[in-house]
Amino acid sequence: MKVKEDITVNGMSCKHCVKAVTEAVKALDGVKKVKVNLEKKNALVEYDDEKTNIEAIKAAINDAGYSA
Numbered sequence: 001m002k003v004k005e006d007i008t009v010n011g012m013s014c015k016h017c018v019k020a021v022t023e024a025v026k027a028l029d030g031v032k033k034v035k036v037n038l039e040k041k042n043a044l045v046e047y048d049d050e051k052t053n054i055e056a057i058k059a060a061i062n063d064a065g066y067s068a
């Protein structure tokens with residue numbers, strides 16, 4: 001099933017951070033859409049919950065050096 005989550009992401013300070021978070025999340029199998037917002041400090045992620053989950057997405061963000 002397609003799921004939409006709004007994930008708070010701390011530690012982003014510029015558009016390069018936004019790109020890094022976006023690519024880290026996009027690299028996960030099952031992720032359909034990623035929209036990272038620097039001002040709002042969040043990532044709107046659309047994914048297939050049969051392929052991935054919120055924990056895996058947060059782990060990818062944390063592995064990229066940010067805090068989800």
Ligand SMILES: [Cu+2]
Binds near residue numbers: 013014015016017018
């Ligand atoms: Cu940055």
